[in-house]
Amino acid sequence: MENTVDTLVKRTEVPAKSKIREYVESILWAVVLALIIRTCVIQSFKIPSGSMEDTLVIGDCLLVNKFIYGIKVPFTDLRLPSLRDPKRGDVIVFKYPKDRSKDFIKRLIGVPGDEIQVRDKRVYVNGTLFQNPHEVHKDPQILPRESTQRDNFGPVRVPANAYFMMGDNRDNSLDSRFWGFVSNADVVGLAFIKYWSWDQERWRVRWQRIGKLID
Amino acid sequence: MNEKYKPSLDFVSKVMEQVHAYEASRTSFVEWFISHPSIRYALAGGGTLFGIFKAVPVF
Numbered sequence: 068m069e070n071t072v073d074t075l076v077k078r079t080e081v082p083a084k085s086k087i088r089e090y091v092e093s094i095l096w097a098v099v100l101a102l103i104i105r106t107c108v109i110q111s112f113k114i115p116s117g118s119m120e121d122t123l124v125i126g127d128c129l130l131v132n133k134f135i136y137g138i139k140v141p142f143t144d145l146r147l148p149s150l151r152d153p154k155r156g157d158v159i160v161f162k163y164p165k166d167r168s169k170d171f172i173k174r175l176i177g178v179p180g181d182e183i184q185v186r187d188k189r190v191y192v193n194g195t196l197f198q199n200p201h202e203v204h205k206d207p208q209i210l211p212r213e214s215t216q217r218d219n220f221g222p223v224r225v226p227a228n229a230y231f232m233m234g235d236n237r238d239n240s241l242d243s244r245f246w247g248f249v250s251n252a253d254v255v256g257l258a259f260i261k262y263w264s265w266d267q268e269r270w271r272v273r274w275q276r277i278g279k280l281i282d
Numbered sequence: 283m284n285e286k287y288k289p290s291l292d293f294v295s296k297v298m299e300q301v302h303a304y305e306a307s308r309t310s311f312v313e314w315f316i317s318h319p320s321i322r323y324a325l326a327g328g329g330t331l332f333g334i335f336k337a338v339p340v341f
Contacts, residue, residue, distance in 0.1 A: 086316055093326040101333025113337035128337050160340055170340040
């Protein structure tokens, strides 16, 4: 009788090792799943600078769609087939051409083949005024071409597989006017929604910005 | 004093055995926590969400 009880107890005991293994497996699954989703589906970013004001302000957190322009194969320049090509007006995250360890976010102004020119702060695409309802000019002064390319630039033609990007805060944005075009291989994805916004100065949540689509 | 309430000579050992048996049968919070599969799934899911929503600065 005692032997039977001992046997039953031994059978019902869960070895400690299997619990550890279960936890290790769960952690591995979580890491793998998070990596796959971050690489192929969506990735989260936060805004530390004001170059995209007022579309994106410091403290905004946003999600970026990483498959719409084709999933990038890690460690290569290859892309899987895209749902659509980047188009004028898209807010895009990309690798900064001068330092690829940094991510930049700007609005796409010129696609391959477009001629871009900035005259007295106004942007002309293929000779036509490009009016972006989100752009802001916080400095009324127009600076001459000789001193900076901020207010007068170009014309330049966008080469194949490249894009011309500009920040919505036109007078305070380090963008394609200063460092050139963005290669298609450096495009990370399309910013589409703000999911969190924290005002560091006033120490409060900007509830009205949360859940707003980025257009 | 009523003889009925007089403790037996092994009273203390009997009580201590019961206390010991009770303590031995109890599951610690850590054991209970670890043994629940739903908690493991919740932790893994939370870790996955944390991994996804860990924001990278974009300038």
